[in-house]
Structures are given as structure tokens and as C-alpha cells.
Amino acid sequence: MLSKKTSNTIAGIAFLSPNIIGFLCFTTIPLVFSMVLAFSNWDLTLHNMFHDEAIKFVGLKNFIRLFQERDFWKFLGNTLFLMMGAPFAIAGSLIAAILLNKDLKGKKSGVFKIILPGAILFISCVMLTLVGMGAAALTILIVGAVGMTLISGILFGQTVYRTLFYLPNFTSGVAVYILWKKLYSPQTGPVNAVLDKPVSVVGNIVNATPSWVLLAGEWLCLLIGLFIMMKVLKSLFNHWKEGDIGSCGLVLALFFVMLPAFFAILWAPTAAMKLAVPAIAVVLLVFHLATDLKTRDFPCTIWHGVGSGFMIAMISLIPMFMFIGFAAAIAHLADITRQTDFSVLPPPEWLASYDWAKPAIMIMGLWMAIGSNNMLLYLAGLSNVPPELEEAADIDGASPFQKFWHVTWPQLAPITFFIVVMTVIGGLQGGFEMARTMTQGGPFGSTTTLSYFIYNEGFATGRLGYSSAISWVLFIMVFSITMINWKFGSKYVND
Amino acid sequence: MSMTENSKRDSVMNVSKGRTLKREIMGISLLHILLAGMSLLFMLPFLWMVLTSLKTLAEVGLPEWMPAAFQWKNYPEVFDVIPFAKFYWNSILIASWVTFLQVFTSSLAAFSFSRLNWPGRDKVFLMYLATMMLPGLVMMIPNYQIMISLGWVDSFVGLIVPASFSAFGTFMMRQFMMTIPTSLDEAAEIDGASKWQLYWDVILPLSKPGLITLTIFTFMGNYQSFFWPLVMLKSIDKYTLPVGLLFFDSTRGQTTHLLMAGVTMSVLPMVIVFIIMQKQMVKGIQLGAVKG
Numbered sequence: 001m002l003s004k005k006t007s008n009t010i011a012g013i014a015f016l017s018p019n020i021i022g023f024l025c026f027t028t029i030p031l032v033f034s035m036v037l038a039f040s041n042w043d044l045t046l047h048n049m050f051h052d053e054a055i056k057f058v059g060l061k062n063f064i065r066l067f068q069e070r071d072f073w074k075f076l077g078n079t080l081f082l083m084m085g086a087p088f089a090i091a092g093s094l095i096a097a098i099l100l101n102k103d104l105k106g107k108k109s110g111v112f113k114i115i116l117p118g119a120i121l122f123i124s125c126v127m128l129t130l131v132g133m134g135a136a137a138l139t140i141l142i143v144g145a146v147g148m149t150l151i152s153g154i155l156f157g158q159t160v161y162r163t164l165f166y167l168p169n170f171t172s173g174v175a176v177y178i179l180w181k182k183l184y185s186p187q188t189g190p191v192n193a194v195l196d197k198p199v200s201v202v203g204n205i206v207n208a209t210p211s212w213v214l215l216a217g218e219w220l221c222l223l224i225g226l227f228i229m230m231k232v233l234k235s236l237f238n239h240w241k242e243g244d245i246g247s248c249g250l251v252l253a254l255f256f257v258m259l260p261a262f263f264a265i266l267w268a269p270t271a272a273m274k275l276a277v278p279a280i281a282v283v284l285l286v287f288h289l290a291t292d293l294k295t296r297d298f299p300c301t302i303w304h305g306v307g308s309g310f311m312i313a314m315i316s317l318i319p320m321f322m323f324i325g326f327a328a329a330i331a332h333l334a335d336i337t338r339q340t341d342f343s344v345l346p347p348p349e350w351l352a353s354y355d356w357a358k359p360a361i362m363i364m365g366l367w368m369a370i371g372s373n374n375m376l377l378y379l380a381g382l383s384n385v386p387p388e389l390e391e392a393a394d395i396d397g398a399s400p401f402q403k404f405w406h407v408t409w410p411q412l413a414p415i416t417f418f419i420v421v422m423t424v425i426g427g428l429q430g431g432f433e434m435a436r437t438m439t440q441g442g443p444f445g446s447t448t449t450l451s452y453f454i455y456n457e458g459f460a461t462g463r464l465g466y467s468s469a470i471s472w473v474l475f476i477m478v479f480s481i482t483m484i485n486w487k488f489g490s491k492y493v494n495d
Numbered sequence: 496m497s498m499t500e501n502s503k504r505d506s507v508m509n510v511s512k513g514r515t516l517k518r519e520i521m522g523i524s525l526l527h528i529l530l531a532g533m534s535l536l537f538m539l540p541f542l543w544m545v546l547t548s549l550k551t552l553a554e555v556g557l558p559e560w561m562p563a564a565f566q567w568k569n570y571p572e573v574f575d576v577i578p579f580a581k582f583y584w585n586s587i588l589i590a591s592w593v594t595f596l597q598v599f600t601s602s603l604a605a606f607s608f609s610r611l612n613w614p615g616r617d618k619v620f621l622m623y624l625a626t627m628m629l630p631g632l633v634m635m636i637p638n639y640q641i642m643i644s645l646g647w648v649d650s651f652v653g654l655i656v657p658a659s660f661s662a663f664g665t666f667m668m669r670q671f672m673m674t675i676p677t678s679l680d681e682a683a684e685i686d687g688a689s690k691w692q693l694y695w696d697v698i699l700p701l702s703k704p705g706l707i708t709l710t711i712f713t714f715m716g717n718y719q720s721f722f723w724p725l726v727m728l729k730s731i732d733k734y735t736l737p738v739g740l741l742f743f744d745s746t747r748g749q750t751t752h753l754l755m756a757g758v759t760m761s762v763l764p765m766v767i768v769f770i771i772m773q774k775q776m777v778k779g780i781q782l783g784a785v786k787g
Contacts, residue, residue, distance in 0.1 A: 012613035022660030030637035174737035
């Protein structure tokens with residue numbers, strides 16, 4: 001007779017065995033195999049049935065070659081560039097969740113329930129009879145769709161809107177990418193058909209404005225960006241002084257806050273700006289380092305508040321990048337209108353153009369990512385905010401914005417941290433499906449991300465060893481972010 | 496005196512109540528209009544998709560969204576141009592097999608992790624969790640070499656078997672089984688039930704909501720899966736829907752109306768499944784992430 005403990009162990013392993021065998025075959029062994037490959041020169045053009053060379057181990061050669069390859073840095077840059085859409089998507093998810101979190105059923109007034117949908121139905125019916133079929137049928141179709149959404153929204157509450165918001169995310173895949181490829185088609189796609197008029201209007205305005213006004217506008221945008229940076233630096237150092245953020249958190253946050261200054265070097269339209277913006281940023285930083293770093297009122301451990309620092313940096317990145325982007329956009333528009341002889345500004349070529357392919361993918365990503373799992377997580381988080389806290393804020397006479405900033409947002413901080421980490425991990429590995437279905441990684445590699453690079457090297461070019469080495473570099477990046485999450489995710493929750 | 500004051504206050508309060516009610520209704524109507532507008536923004540690409548799928552080829556390039564007449568015959572035509580029915584069937588077949596196997600192996604492992612006490616159990620579980628963070632790309636090249644040596648390239652087995660083991664599924668089922676009270680195990684043990692009976696007759700029926708959620712997720716995930724089928728499948732009659740659509744786009748991309756009909760047909764099942772099952776799915780997403 002077996003003891004209870006042994007029988008438990010046998011049963012435990014028996015129940016686990018189907019899963020663990022598969023796990024060994026398709027995860028563990030490949031993982032080890034891949035690591036070995038990363039140090040080998042296995043290349044299908046060198047080692048195949050016609051040309052059989054022995055596979056050699058080449059040590060770190062693959063990695064050295066990788067870091068020396070310009071393309072690798074370019075593709076890494078592409079991956080990071082595409083990830084810059086993520087803060088906007090997360091903010092969008094949060095706004096959508098806040099809007100959906102209201103009690104939308106309007107129980108209090110039965111009259112309201114009938115009047116509004118009735119009015120919409122009435123209006124669409126009138127329009128239908130007045131305008132008839134033909135081109136205007138689209139208007140009626142859209143009005144009818146909105147009307148139906150409203151009616152069902154009023155009758156069934158947030159579920160209706162939540163479903164509609166979530167659908168782009170749920171259906172995202174090859175089919176939807178092909179759809180967007182057609183939407184973006186420069187000549188026949190509806191995106192440009194819609195944009196044609198506004199773009200030419202903007203072009204005319206830019207043409208009509210004197211160039212010194214444009215230049216002033218560019219400077220103004222950059223200065224606003226720098227002003228935000230100043231404010232953020234001040235608040236970061238204040239937090240550091242008060243012991244809310246430890247030294248490591250400060251350094252991490254400073255790195256992210258200074259990032260726009262680096263991008264300004266790349267994007268700023270004139271040479272003066274390329275110099276001035278980073279210079280002012282560095283001066284601001286040095287000024288704070290010199291004046292604020294001496295005293296510390298409340299000491300704390302150096303690892304304290306890394307999450308908070310990270311969050312502050314992330315939030316401030318959104319407006320800073322927006323204003324730098326505005327400045328670059330104004331300069332670009334002025335350039336294009338000056339160079340081309342067209343009296344009308346042509347709309348962008350989207351996926352076919354080197355500069356617009358990435359923004360095009362980011363816009364599509366925004367469409368897919370607002371109503372994503374993140375929105376659902378925020379919804380769950382919002383419903384967990386204790387109502388007493390909000391009531392207390394109401395009694396204190398807090399404005400809705402104050403209430404959000406001081407009551408709701410801190411409660412959502414752990415979820416936000418989780419979402420940011422997951423988004424970064426996903427973003428590093430992402431972009432393959434879009435690149436494969438929409439652009440083939442082009443034009444000129446402008447939409448090739450690391451994942452597409454790995455696929456290309458491994459399955460198209462056949463350099464298996466090299467491809468494995470790239471995938472291990474990716475793995476190390478993902479792994480270090482996971483480590484940050486494990487180390488600080490739980491601490492951040494307790495802050 | 497006090498009476499009049501009271502009634503005065505009451506009337507004042509009533510007025511302000513009426514005002515706040517009015518404001519509330521105003522606010523809610525505005526919110527509804529805003530939300531409906533946003534919904535429209537999310538739905539417009541789909542609207543264009545459906546309308547384009549009903550156009551003639553000549554109408555495709557025109558800026559008007561509406562076709563002169565709805566060309567419903569585009570839909571059957573898709574099945575003539577490419578083996579669309581075959582793609583559908585392949586996708587559903589593969590996704591069903593993967594779902595069945597994955598739910599089965601996951602629930603077995605989850606049972607072991609949540610109901611049985613064996614030494615080193617939690618360490619092994621932690622290892623499982625860690626593998627969820629592994630980028631799948633790292634394993635792709637070796638896995639493909641394994642498929643070559645097994646002779647599974649361009650076969651359904653090669654698509655089904657590697658996908659049948661999931662750390663995520665195990666994790667999700669374990670989270671769910673942890674919520675089932677352990678007193679049931681003890682009762683079953685006193686009745687002389689074996690571990691298998693405990694799993695099959697007690698825990699599995701009680702985990703039904705979790706099983707349903709996992710089933711939907713796995714099925715939908717595999718219905719959409721792209722990378723592995725793209726790499727593995729060589730012959731057209733074995734293509735799944737995503738690979739098939741890509742093939743359609745690259746060979747006959749000019750026939751936008753037919754392509755959009757194909758896209759519509761591959762999106763539609765997902766929309767239907769989501770609308771029917773959304774309650775379970777939303778709960779599953781929130782449970783999986785919040786507790787993780």
C-alpha cells in the first residue's frame with residue numbers, strides 16, 4: 001500500500017504529464033536548441049543538400065555582426081517608433097472606460113427613454129422621404145446606424161457601446177489588416193477621398209501664411225514642449241526631495257523625460273532648433289541637478305517609487321511628443337507646399353510612402369487598441385474604486401478633474417502599471433502581421449520591426465543561426481522588462 | 496414659523512432637485528450622443544467593407560460608398576474564385592482540434608496544480624508562469640526544424656499538436672479551480688472516489704464557466720492564428736483563412752469587391768461569437784489579468 005503522499009505525487013505528475021510532455025517537446029527543447037543555434041553559422045545557403053558544409057560554432061560572431069549592422073538599429077528604431085502610439089492608445093482606453101462607467105441606462109425618466117429614440121427615428125424617416133435613394137442613401141444609412149446605436153444604448157446601457165468599441169480589437173487579424181490596406185489605398189481608398197478637401201484647405205492656409213508666422217509657430221510649439229518638460233522636471237525633483245521617489249526612480253524618469261530632446265535633434269526642422277531644444281533641455285536638467293540635488297528632506301531607499309516616476313514620465317511624454325510633432329508637421333507642410341507646384345496639396349500616400357507608412361500603422365493601431373482589453377481592465381478598475389472616497393471628495397467640493405486626479409487615478413495606478421508593462425512587452429514583439437500583410441516591411445524597410453526581421457532572416461533568407469541570435473536579443477529585452485515588472489510591480493501597488 | 500420654514504426649504508430643495516435631474520438628463524443624453532458618435536467612428540471601416548463587398552468591379556474605385564445596386568452575387572463568386580469553403584473548413588477543423596486538446600491538457604494540469612499536493616508543485620507552476628513571458632519567436636525556428644524532422648510540415652498535425660499545450664490556459668484554469676472550495680475534495684475522498692473521479696465528476700463540472708471562457712479564447716485565437724500556419728502550410732488546399740486571405744490578396748488583390756466579400760465572411764463569425772459570448776469573455780479577461 002502506497003502512502004498518501006506518494007500516491008498524491010504520482011497522481012499529480014500523471015495529471016500533469018500530457019501538458020509537461022508537450023511543454024518539453026515544443027518549448028523547452030526548442031528554447032535550448034535556439035540558444036545553441038544563436039552561436040552557430042547555420043545558413044541554408046551554405047548548408048544544404050547540394051552544398052554540404054559542416055555547421056560550425058562561431059561564438060559571439062552573430063551578435064557582433066548584429067550590433068554592427070545598421071539595419072538592426074533601424075528596425076529596432078521602427079519597433080520603438082511604432083510603440084509611441086501606445087501612450088495615446090492607453091489614454092484613449094482610459095477615457096473610453098470613464099465614459100462607459102457612468103450609469104447610462106437613464107432609469108430616472110421614462111419619458112426620456114421614449115422621446116430621444118423616437119425623435120431620431122422620426123428625423124431619419126423624414127430624411128429618407130425627403131432625399132430619396134442614391135448618393136444620399138449613405139447619409140441615411142449612417143444616421144440610421146447611429147440612431148439604432150443610441151436606442152439600444154439607452155435601453156441596454158453601456159454593454160452596447162462596449163461591444164462596439166471592442167469589436168475592432170476582437171476582430172483584428174489578417175482580415176482587418178487587408179481591409180485597412182484597402183482603406184489606405186492612395187488613389188481609390190476612402191481615407192484619402194475624405195482627406196482630399198481638408199488637406200488642400202490646410203495647404204492653401206499654409207501657402208497663404210507668411211513664412212515668419214510659420215517659423216514663430218514652430219518655435220512656439222517647441223517652447224511649449226520645453227515648458228512642459230520644465231514643469232515635469234520640477235515636480236520630479238520635488239517628489240525626490242520629499243522622498244516619494246528614490247534615486248533610481250528619478251534617473252529612470254529623467255531618462256524618459258529627456259527623450260523628446262533627443263528626438264528633437266532628429267525631427268526639429270531648422271538647424272537652430274536642432275541645437276536650441278536639446279541645449280535648453282540640458283540646461284534645465286543641469287540647473288535642477290545643481291540646485292535640487294543637495295538637500296533631501298525625507299530620505300528613502302533608492303528603489304522607492306520607481307513605478308511612480310515611470311508613470312509621471314510616461315504621462316508627460318504624451319504632450320511633449322505632441323508639440324514636437326506639431327512643430328515638425330508645420331515645417332513639413334511648409335516645405336511641401338513650397339516645393340510642389342500643385343495649387344492643391346496632395347494627401348499622403350500612406351503605406352506607399354516611406355514617411356507615412358509608420359503613422360498609418362499607428363493610426364490603425366489606435367483604432368484597434370482603444371477598445372481593447374485595456375479598456376475592460378480599466379472598467380473593472382473603475383468599478384472597484386470605493387464610492388466613499390468619491391463621496392468624500394464631493395463633500396470637500398472637488399471639481400471633477402480634481403476628483404479624477406486625486407481620487408480615481410491613484411486607485412488605477414496598479415492597473416496602469418500592468419497595462420504599460422504588457423503593452424511594452426507586446427510592442428517589442430509586435431508588428432509582424434501588419435508588416436507581412438500590409439507593407440512587406442517596406443517601403444525601404446520603414447515598417448520592418450524586429451519580429452519581421454527575425455521572420456525574414458529565418459524563413460525567407462534562411463540564415464537560421466543569425467535569426468536565432470536576433471530572437472535572443474529580443475528575448476533579453478523582453479526578459480529585462482519582465483524583471484522590472486516583478487521587482488517593482490508589487491511595490492508600486494503598495495505605494 | 497418653523498412649519499413655513501420647513502416647507503420653504505422643501506420647496507427650495509425640490510426646485511434644486513428638479514434642476515439637478517434636468518442637468519443629469521442633459522448630461523446623460525450628451526454622453527449617449529458622444530458614445531454613439533465614437534461607436535460610429537469604430538464602425539465606419541466595417542461599413543465601408545460591407546458596402547464595397549456589394550459593389551461591382553467598375554464601382555470599386557469611385558469615391559461614393561454606396562453601390563448603385565447591391566451585388567449579393569459577389570459572395571457566392573468568392574467561392575468560385577478561390578477555395579474559400581476549403582479555407583473555412585480548414586480553419587474551423589484546426590481550431591476545434593486545438594481547442595479540444597488545449598482545454599483538456601490545461602484542465603488536467605490545472606487540476607494537478609490546484610487540487611493535488613505534491614512536493615515542488617509551486618516551483619513547477621512558477622516555471623510555467625515564466626514561460627508565458629517567452630517571446631514565441633524564439634522557439635519558431637527550432638520548432639520548424641523539429642517539424643521537418645518529424646515530417647509534419649504542410650500537414651494539419653503539425654499545426655494542431657504544437658498548439659495543444661498552453662501555459663496561459665493552465666494558468667487560467669488553475670485560477671478558476673482555486674475558487675472551488677476544498678471541502679468537496681474531502682467529501683469525495685470519504686466517499687472513496689479516485690483522483691480521476693474527483694477530476695471528472697466533481698471539479699470539471701464545477702469549472703464549466705472557466706472552461707467555456709477558455710474554449711472561446713482558444714478557438715478565436717486559433718481561428719486568427721497566422722504566423723505558424725503561414726510558415727507551415729505549402730499547398731493551397733490546406734490553407735487556413737488568414738493565410739488564404741493573404742493568398743487571395745496577393746494573387747487577386749485588384750478585385751477589391753470580392754476581396755472585401757471574403758474579408759467580411761471571415762470577420763462575421765467572430766462578430767457573432769463575440770456578441771453572443773461577450774459576457775463570459777469580458778469576465779474572463781478581467782479575471783485573468785486582474786488576479787495575475
